């Protein structure tokens with residue numbers, strides 16, 4: 733009997749994002765812009781408030797895995813936040829936020845809002861206060877380029893069972909807010925493997941909206957990648 737031992741990972745993030753016009757994706761990074769283009773004048777106060785927000789986020793990134801920042805008076809107020817993956821070290825978090833914020837001021841210079849997902853962090857800014865809100869768009873699903881031979885067939889029930897187990901734990905976990913990681917050895921008739929899973933919400937969500945957001949993300953994951 734051949735036993736195949738391998739790893740299968742699920743990563744479920746809830747970042748309550750906004751409608752977007754363009755998304756670019758690569759192995760390391762996904763990014764996009766707010767839906768409404770707005771050619772703001774790069775010498776305007778919006779631009780300088782944006783620079784204040786991004787540099788505040790960079791400063792905060794060596795102190796914790798989440799921060800928000802707001803700068804400027806209406807109508808040029810800029811709102812921003814970052815969130816690092818709960819299993820990321822302070823140093824990696826900070827490095828990720830530095831690289832994301834430095835790249836993003838150029839990504840969408842004809843839009844007032846931008847977000848970037850890297851593997852270890854996400855950063856977002858916009859001209860409206862998006863904190864605490866659940867939004868169901870945009871959403872990303874990514875799967876590893878597993879070849880069909882050599883990897884076990886992971887059943888839908890195994891994945892949905894695992895996610896249903898972790899969602900309530902994420903909204904009540906405390907050591908790292910809203911972060912749960914899990915690894916379980918799954919034994920099937922023809923193979924066995926380690927199933928790793930990560931579930932995380934941004935800490936500005938209340939527990940109820942964390943659960944709502946994770947359920948939306950899980951449904952998307954079943955639809956995109958089952």
Ligand SMILES: *[C@@H]1O[C@H](CO)[C@@H](O)[C@H](O)[C@H]1NC(C)=O
Pocket residue numbers: 773774775776
């Ligand atoms: C940008 O703002 C400056 C200063 O307010 C102004 O002189 C310039 O004409 C503006 N440029 C555009 C393209 O609006």
Ligand SMILES: *[C@@H]1O[C@H](CO)[C@@H](O)[C@H](O)[C@H]1NC(C)=O
Pocket residue numbers: 768769770807844859860
């Ligand atoms: C944000 O910017 C867009 C594009 O200019 C504008 O339509 C929208 O009203 C702005 N929102 C706020 C809250 O200022």
Ligand SMILES: *[C@@H]1O[C@H](CO)[C@@H](O)[C@H](O)[C@H]1NC(C)=O
Pocket residue numbers: 864865866867938941
């Ligand atoms: C939860 O999200 C909804 C939808 O974005 C928002 O209207 C509501 O205010 C949020 N609830 C709290 C308690 O922040």
Ligand SMILES: *[C@@H]1O[C@H](CO)[C@@H](O)[C@H](O)[C@H]1NC(C)=O
Pocket residue numbers: 888889892951954955958
């Ligand atoms: C997998 O299970 C989930 C959750 O029960 C369900 O929503 C989804 O439709 C299923 N997908 C397939 C391909 O059976």
Ligand SMILES: *[C@@H]1O[C@H](CO)[C@@H](O)[C@H](O)[C@H]1NC(C)=O
Pocket residue numbers: 799800801863864935936
């Ligand atoms: C923004 O960050 C401050 C701490 O810097 C925190 O007290 C506050 O709750 C945060 N707001 C939201 C909406 O997450």
